[in-house]
Amino acid sequence: MTGHIDARLAELGIVLPKSAAPVAAYVPSVVSGNLVFVSGQIPIRDGDILYKGRLGDGVTVEDGYQAARLCGLNLLAQVRDAVGDLDRVRRVVKLGGFVACVPEFSDHPKVINGASDLMIDVFGETGRHARFAVGAPSLPLGVAVEVDGVFEVLS
Amino acid sequence: MTGHIDARLAELGIVLPKSAAPVAAYVPSVVSGNLVFVSGQIPIRDGDILYKGRLGDGVTVEDGYQAARLCGLNLLAQVRDAVGDLDRVRRVVKLGGFVACVPEFSDHPKVINGASDLMIDVFGETGRHARFAVGAPSLPLGVAVEVDGVFEVLS
Amino acid sequence: MTGHIDARLAELGIVLPKSAAPVAAYVPSVVSGNLVFVSGQIPIRDGDILYKGRLGDGVTVEDGYQAARLCGLNLLAQVRDAVGDLDRVRRVVKLGGFVACVPEFSDHPKVINGASDLMIDVFGETGRHARFAVGAPSLPLGVAVEVDGVFEVLS
Numbered sequence: 001m002t003g004h005i006d007a008r009l010a011e012l013g014i015v016l017p018k019s020a021a022p023v024a025a026y027v028p029s030v031v032s033g034n035l036v037f038v039s040g041q042i043p044i045r046d047g048d049i050l051y052k053g054r055l056g057d058g059v060t061v062e063d064g065y066q067a068a069r070l071c072g073l074n075l076l077a078q079v080r081d082a083v084g085d086l087d088r089v090r091r092v093v094k095l096g097g098f099v100a101c102v103p104e105f106s107d108h109p110k111v112i113n114g115a116s117d118l119m120i121d122v123f124g125e126t127g128r129h130a131r132f133a134v135g136a137p138s139l140p141l142g143v144a145v146e147v148d149g150v151f152e153v154l155s
Numbered sequence: 156m157t158g159h160i161d162a163r164l165a166e167l168g169i170v171l172p173k174s175a176a177p178v179a180a181y182v183p184s185v186v187s188g189n190l191v192f193v194s195g196q197i198p199i200r201d202g203d204i205l206y207k208g209r210l211g212d213g214v215t216v217e218d219g220y221q222a223a224r225l226c227g228l229n230l231l232a233q234v235r236d237a238v239g240d241l242d243r244v245r246r247v248v249k250l251g252g253f254v255a256c257v258p259e260f261s262d263h264p265k266v267i268n269g270a271s272d273l274m275i276d277v278f279g280e281t282g283r284h285a286r287f288a289v290g291a292p293s294l295p296l297g298v299a300v301e302v303d304g305v306f307e308v309l310s
Numbered sequence: 311m312t313g314h315i316d317a318r319l320a321e322l323g324i325v326l327p328k329s330a331a332p333v334a335a336y337v338p339s340v341v342s343g344n345l346v347f348v349s350g351q352i353p354i355r356d357g358d359i360l361y362k363g364r365l366g367d368g369v370t371v372e373d374g375y376q377a378a379r380l381c382g383l384n385l386l387a388q389v390r391d392a393v394g395d396l397d398r399v400r401r402v403v404k405l406g407g408f409v410a411c412v413p414e415f416s417d418h419p420k421v422i423n424g425a426s427d428l429m430i431d432v433f434g435e436t437g438r439h440a441r442f443a444v445g446a447p448s449l450p451l452g453v454a455v456e457v458d459g460v461f462e463v464l465s
Contacts, residue, residue, distance in 0.1 A: 023419045024419035024420065024422070024423050024426065024443070025423045025426040025427050025430060026405070026426045026438065026439055026440065026441045027438045027439065027440060028440070029440050030401060030402075030403050030404065030438075030439055030440045032344070032345065032401060032403045032460075032462045033188070033343070033344060033462075034187070034188060035187065037403055037404045037440040037460070038440060039440040039441050039442060040441065040442030040443065040444070054413065091185060091187060092185075093185050093187045093192055094185065094192045095181070096442065098442070098444045100413075100445075101292060101293060102292065102293070102413075103209065103255075103257075103292045103293050104293065105292075105293050106293060106294075106295065106296050106297040107295075108293075108294065108295045109178045109179035109295050109296075110179065112179070113179045113180045116179065116180040116181045117180050120180060128181065128182045128185070129181055129182065129185055130181065130182060130183070130184050130185045130192040130193060130194040130303070131181045131194050131195065132194060132195030132251065132253070132301060132303045133179070133195065133295055134195070134253045134291045134294055134295075134301060135255075135291045135292045135293040135294060136291065136292070136444045136445045136446065137292050137411060137412065137413045137415075137445045137446070137447050138411060138412070138413050138414065138415050138416060138418075138445040139416075139418065139444055139445060140416065140417075140418045140419050140443055140444075141416050141419075142416040146442060146444060148440070148442045150187075150192070152187045152188075188343070189342070189343060190342065246340060246342060247340075248340050248342045248347055249340065249347045250336070256447060256448060257447065257448070258364065258410075258412075258447045258448050259448065260447075260448050261448060261449075261450065261451050261452040262450075263448075263449065263450045264333045264334035264450050264451075265334065267334070268334050268335045271334065271335040271336045272335050275335060283336065283337045283340075284336055284337065284340055285336065285337060285338070285339050285340045285347040285348060285349040285458070286336045286349050286350065287349060287350030287406065287408070287456060287458045288334070288350065288450055289350070289408045289446045289449055289450075289456060290410075290446045290447045290448040290449060291446065291447070292447050305342075305347070307342045307343075
């Protein structure tokens with residue numbers, strides 16, 4: 001039997017990436033009470049980093065948007081690993097969005113919308129979340145975007 | 156009947172800004188259990204962004220302090236929208252402060268104090284919170300400061 | 311009677327720093343429900359800041375690792391202050407790692423591992439946490455690393 005959210009993913013033509021192993025000494029997610037804290041995810045699929053570089057220095061807003069969407073897909077893959085089934089997500093609580101960029105860049109919200117729009121596409125109202133979007137001079141492995149998240153799940 | 160915190164705001168001569176709509180695809184706050192997660196707020200009042208630029212490059216620490224205070228006012232406006240009455244705030248739990256700055260800048264704490272002092276002015280002991288203060292090469296729409304927050308409320 | 315974790319600290323030859331007072335208008339930690347939110351900690355011991363500067367501009371990855379480890383020790387000192395005994399820690403939930411660095415730097419994970427490895431050294435499985443590691447153009451007082459944290463404790 002397919003879950004409701006799995007069916008929605010299929011309807012959207014979305015195949016979640018294989019959840020990526022952490023690039024260092026930590027775990028992809030921790031469940032505490034009803035909250036799942038997911039580690040910062042990068043734009044990686046099947047082991048390949050797809051979006052490197054900085055916004056305002058060769059990486060376009062559209063590329064950044066796609067990078068953030070891929071971070072969002074990786075967040076979902078981690079949540080599914082953590083709780084077994086995305087139908088258990090009661091609310092996307094918060095996303096933290098970091099954009100590698102030059103000092104003149106100011107379109108961070110349009111970039112992180114890639115992850116935000118995905119949550120709403122997949123979960124509908126349940127996907128509406130609080131968030132921040134900020135700049136960074138650089139991010140791990142030279143990626144263009146990193147997004148972490150907090151999700152509320154049924155206990 | 157005026158709430159205790161509304162009275163305190165009036166005593167301080169503080170009029171909260173109209174809560175600002177998100178600049179992108181997310182919501183201003185999410186309540187999960189006893190916690191309200193508020194999206195990153197920028198120094199905006201009545202639709203006008205008041206503090207742009209970078210600390211150490213034209214924006215003074217005093218301007219940054221005022222920018223952070225305005226972010227704090229916007230946080231309070233969002234919490235009031237979320238739970239209806241600031242008297243329901245049991246604790247300001249955490250603020251996350253981002254300061255747009257040059258690499259040589261090191262007074263991030265003095266800037267983010269604008270938001271921190273506000274919380275203590277308004278709530279007293281209840282307003283004392285954990286926080287971080289860090290730099291960013293740039294922030295959304297070119298603002299000088301962005302602050303997000305977590306608040307504990309009566310359930 | 312010595313606690314289990316105190317004994318483990320002694321076994322590792324670790325003496326926690328005296329918990330550092332906040333450098334501004336906030337508190338070192340806030341307990342909300344089962345969660346302890348700890349303010350961003352910097353690499354300070356006995357009042358001396360030990361690691362200043364930026365990664366990729368004079369500060370090596372090994373120095374950054376040690377800086378992050380010292381931030382981690384300060385996190386533990388704050389948690390002990392907050393709940394009285396590190397044996398009450400049920401889980402290290404999340405670390406947020408900020409690395410002062412140049413735009414070309416990409417080894418943020420190796421730096422923040424200094425804090426992550428410490429948690430696993432001290433707590434074992436309980437110490438495995440979610441985290442993010444990102445860059446910043448600069449951090450308070452010119453430090454090289456800042457790390458904040460969320461810990462779950464027995465209520």
